[in-house]
Amino acid sequence: MARPPHAREKALDAYAEILRADGERAATIDAVAARAGVSKGGVLYHFPSKEALAEALLERFHEVSEAELIEMQTDPEGPSRNYVRTSWQTSEEEDPIYRAVLRLAQSSWQPAITAIEQIHKAWGDLVRGEVGDEAIADAIMLIGEGLYYHSAMPGTWTAGTFDHSIDDLLAVVDRLKKHATSSSEPYPWPPSAPPTP
Template sequence: MPRPPHARDKVLAAYVGLLVEGERGATMDAVAARAGVSKGGLLYHFPSKDALAEAVLELFAQVSGDDLVAMRSAPEGAAKHFVRTSWQVDHELDPIYRAALRLAQAGHAGALAAIDDLHQQWLAAIEAEVGDPGVARTIMLIGDGLYHQTSMPGTWSHDTFAAALPDLLAQVDRLCGR
């Protein structure tokens, strides 16, 4: 039988969930309520919203680092891996990425730097494979467009892109001269 999550993990997951829904609603009281802990229990693990934000960014660094390792070692190559995974909003990285993005949108300098760094590393991995900065940026934009479309409400984009993914990956191959 798996152990129940520790209070710290529950609090951090609650904060991530609230950030994804909207940064303004991610108050300390809301975090404690969603995590099912007392305010004192919350403050024991995270004495401030800044401490919560830093924990999100630590988790973001860990999960995005794992994603970069997978991207760089993907048998299909970094470019196709990036496009293939860009529309998967059920991936472990997605809610943490969106939480970091919300923090960045709210002016958190560390979150903005972390998002920028991840995007630069994604681009560098693609460029290292394809050898052309313009092609690498185009592939990034394909992936970003997929992510944007599949994060929209409804099922149209998910169903459409699931069927179109092989064609998009073939386009990536053409862009890369394969």
């Protein structure tokens, strides 16, 4: 009997969902099969081990990351504004692959740790290339990371603690960029190709 053509994608999506919700230990082959609505044999046909699931997820992560880097580099507003703007009010639905790989990194799986480090370095390289000032680039990165952390927290405890609009923060980014270009020679922009994650 032929397996459904999208069983592989369903299993991989289910694996990512379990990782995000419950962590790496909960993401067993049995749990993936149950979540995906396919037989255990159907999962094992495509992914003979948990390691194979993790490697396939990392492949998908690299594809998504490459597309995001190109979008960040080619954004008419520049990488700094893109980074801060896309860090605002994120949700599991918007970045499911990143969050799933982050859970793998938190379980000390070295390939996931390396992948997270590489994408953060690539984002930082684009921002540094635009502003030409290490400290200002770090400040812009920290604005984005703080926004991401704030928007990713569960519950409602943060609801009344942050009342700035994204436009307010992008205006801060613009002021930082202006200071960088007035105080030092900017790096050549744009670079010839996006950094490789």
